[in-house]
Amino acid sequence: MTLHIPFDNSYARLPPAFYSAQAPSPVRAPHLVAFNQDLARLLGIAEADRKELAQVFSGNLLPEGATPIAQLYSGHQFGQYNPQLGDGRAVLLGETVGRDGQRRDIQLKGAGRTPYSRGGDGRAWLGPVLREYVVSEAMHALGIPTTRALAAVATGEPVYREGAMPGAILTRVAASHLRVGTFQVFAARGDRNSLKRLTDYAISRHFPDAEGPMGLLAAVRDAQARLIAQWMGVGFIHGVMNTDNCAISGETIDYGPCAFMDVFHPDTVFSSIDRMGRYAYSNQPDIAVWNLAQLATALIQQLDDPAGAVEEATEIVHAMPGLIRSAWLSVFGAKIGLPDATPQDVPLIEDLLRRMAENQADFTNTFRALARGDARDQFTDPTAFDGWETGWRARLPDEGQAAAAMDRANPAFIPRNHRVEEMIAAAVQGDYAPFHRLNAVLARPYATQPEQADLMRPPKPDEVVAATFCGT
Structure with a gap:
């Protein structure tokens, strides 16, 4: 075996209460669809041929040093607490410390059944795998904290959803897979020892300057506040902001029914399962605060005097809306040329x-057109923009400098829903050219790429994607 991954698996050295040992389930005929060479170099992964990469990142071949596990967690799903969730279709191979000194998880998503599968098949089909690959890498290029995609492998086996779909596995890389729900499961069980151990581990791994559970809470708050403002700034809607999908690292995680808005409306919802609009675009800041409150409730359970910590925890949580507003102002100020x-x-x-x-x-x-003076063309009634423009230009500093700054704050390219769906439809037929094209263009979202202008076009009426779906 020529592929070398420099594993150093700290999470697997925690007590068995935190996870279940679980090897990936082999697949029939793995085929490498994509391998992120830039990310591999950052992780210190040595080169290998495509056949070996397909074997490793399908789970058929376990690399030396891997300690495959499925992580335990619980969480609130659409406001309802589920006492045990866990990695139902993901296997954490291990961790690496990259060339930048940062520790990251390497996880196979869609790797088969685990003790937490809850009746599911543990697999993923090609569409959601390619969607997460494209969108997570696009988010990284936009400068927004996110999990990343290392590899996508077609399994050569069908996965059954509405019908038979081609199976696939995504290799996901994350600062960690610690979630709010990871803390919730031990708090709900009254397992204070595990909760303390987890808190110490999280502080050591992510926020070494934080002091104790309340220091961790404040650090997670600050990271999440910045993240939410950045989502709002690119019109991103996560779609399932459950506490088990809220990473304490402040990264975007779990790209299920996510989407970027085309036409702007604050109440936009895409997720097919969000029937009440809980996770609409405009609700994301409030939900982030709600999720932080659930983390606070879990963290204080480990303290000798939980009641005495309620006031401090409440103060930390109540400060979050103001932090989000401040970060939002910074993001949107930059978008209109007001740094x-x-x-x-x-x-x-x-x-x-x-x-x-x-x-x-x-x-x-x-927002992209503001720097070019043709934003009014985006409005059904251009005079509506004219009525705003006068006050805006009076507030602008030097317009030449403002235009350049706005181009750095406003992407020209996002993963538009209709283009992602076109890409998936082509891939199901064996044509991966649209997938590779999207990745190449979205790697430079702020660059003017006139030859790729068709990817800037909003959907025509018959191309509108009204709903997005989970991959399970």
């Missing part, structure tokens, strides 16, 4: 968003 935006600029930003919602303006293209 020094103050709270007095909030009405200006909100007025633009209101006019965009009323006039079917494309979120990404409107």
